[in-house]
Amino acid sequence: MAKTAKFNRDDVIEKATNLYWEKGFHATSMRNLQDVVDMRPGSIYATFGSKEGLFKEVLHKYTEIGVGQIAECKASSSSSLEALKNFITLIVFESQKSAPSGMCMLAKTIAELTEENAELLAETKKMLTIMEGQFIILLEEAQQQDEVSKDKDAVQLARFVQVQIMGLRAYACASNGDAPLKQMIDDMFTLLQERIN
DSSP states (O other), rough: OOOOOOOOOHHHHHHEEEHHHHTTTOOOOOHHHHHHOOHHHHHHHHHSSSSSHHHHHHHHHHHHHHHHHHHHHHHHHHSHHHHHEEEEEEHHHHHHHHSOSSSSSHHHHHHHHHGGGGGHHHHHHHHHHHHHHHHHHHHHHHTOOOOOOOOSSSHHHHHHHHHHOOOOOOOOHHHTTTTTTHHHHHHHHHHHHHHOO
């Protein structure tokens, strides 16, 4: 008779996400994982294949959460640009208050990993591309709503948005919570308005 797993996979991934997000991939040891997710190393290997395997699932979960947050912002906003601003406000402010790290986990991971971890690095870049794709969709919808000029390149604008988000979150971390984040987000959208009209 097969043994039933004595753990909740989603719960393990959530706990591992918070740990990896806080410490980074390299600084997270198997002992750290064992203590936080309450699984023995053998069980972690049996379930996820490796520390890297668990990290890949964490990257996917983190991205899935981000996509879900964008969907929630779209559902509660009157326009696509408003949804984008609400999403940025949410992740910038929320990450400073309750996230394990104020920085975007994907940006933090790309900054940490080298070609020695080529597979994980490629996976992280893929997840970042998925998030950027969500911004492209929002901006294309904004073009359909006549919020953004149709002759503007939504891909270029999405890259601008991605860079601004990374910068805002990193700056907020570096300023120990003293950054005037609301003003900085407003300034970002002033710059964006100049690009979209």
